[in-house]
Amino acid sequence: MKKYFAILMTTILCMICFVNCTPSESVSQAAVASTKEIEDAILEETRVALQAATQEALSIQRTQEFEIGQTQTAQALSVAQIQKNCTPGGTYVDEEGDTDIEHIDILKVETDLENETLTCVIYLEDIPSEITVNRTNIEKNVLEYSWAVYVDVDNNTATGVNWGFLGADYVMSIMKFAFGEEEKTGPIDILAQTDIWKFEDDSMAYYNKLDVSIDYDMNTITFVGDIPGITNDSILYFYALDYHETDTLCEYEK
Numbered sequence: 663m664k665k666y667f668a669i670l671m672t673t674i675l676c677m678i679c680f681v682n683c684t685p686s687e688s689v690s691q692a693a694v695a696s697t698k699e700i701e702d703a704i705l706e707e708t709r710v711a712l713q714a715a716t717q718e719a720l721s722i723q724r725t726q727e728f729e730i731g732q733t734q735t736a737q738a739l740s741v742a743q744i745q746k747n748c749t750p751g752g753t754y755v756d757e758e759g760d761t762d763i764e765h766i767d768i769l770k771v772e773t774d775l776e777n778e779t780l781t782c783v784i785y786l787e788d789i790p791s792e793i794t795v796n797r798t799n800i801e802k803n804v805l806e807y808s809w810a811v812y813v814d815v816d817n818n819t820a821t822g823v824n825w826g827f828l829g830a831d832y833v834m835s836i837m838k839f840a841f842g843e844e845e846k847t848g849p850i851d852i853l854a855q856t857d858i859w860k861f862e863d864d865s866m867a868y869y870n871k872l873d874v875s876i877d878y879d880m881n882t883i884t885f886v887g888d889i890p891g892i893t894n895d896s897i898l899y900f901y902a903l904d905y906h907e908t909d910t911l912c913e914y915e916k
């Protein structure tokens with residue numbers, strides 16, 4: 663009896679299967695599924711290939727930029743060896759790693775003078791997209807960050823500032839003083855002030871706004887500003903500071 667019941671059930675199941683899932687339908691559904699899988703696989707392969715190609719292109723571009731930078735540095739080195747004084751129009755190279763703080767480690771400065779408009783491109787070891795200001799571990803009312811170009815317009819120590827960079831008449835600078843406000847992070851040129859200052863003896867007066875642009879891929883800060891009376895014989899000093907650490911190039915020796 664059990665045997666007949668089992669045969670009957672098997673027959674019924676086979677009939678249900680025959681009615682609901684004919685072999686042709688089953689094959690065509692499988693074909694659709696596998697076509698979809700193939701399409702998905704091709705799309706995925708294309709996406710992966712595109713991503714790899716983009717990354718490779720970026721990597722090649724970075725390598726090219728690096729090689730260009732190296733060539734420029736080599737050319738600049740020969741220029742720096744010939745010139746003793748830093749004057750507008752020259753390119754000057756500084757030692758790499760003479761400070762451990764990469765965003766103030768000056769590597770090179772390219773300068774250009776058009777009439778009285780001075781352009782300085784300052785190459786640094788690294789410029790982070792954001793810096794932290796008003797750090798809690800430093801005292802109040804100190805200069806926390808600075809990137810600056812001092813200009814002794816008349817190459818005369820008797821005029822201009824009578825301390826520090828003796829004889830400098832103007833400074834183009836990014837400066838951030840910590841006055842005890844809340845600690846915060848952001849881009850350098852948003853958090854710091856960008857100005858040109860005029861020196862007279864022991865005082866420093868605001869002169870004009872400084873045009874600053876930062877290239878985070880090339881790690882450069884470019885200053886453009888009008889300096890009254892500047893000539894190709896004026897003397898330039900370059901300076902970067904993070905709290906108590908500094909890096910300088912063409913520092914004053916008179």
Ligand SMILES: [Ca+2]
Nearest residue numbers: 756757767768
């Ligand atoms: Ca340096």
Ligand SMILES: [Ca+2]
Nearest residue numbers: 818821822829
């Ligand atoms: Ca002077």
Ligand SMILES: [Ca+2]
Nearest residue numbers: 756760910911
């Ligand atoms: Ca230096």
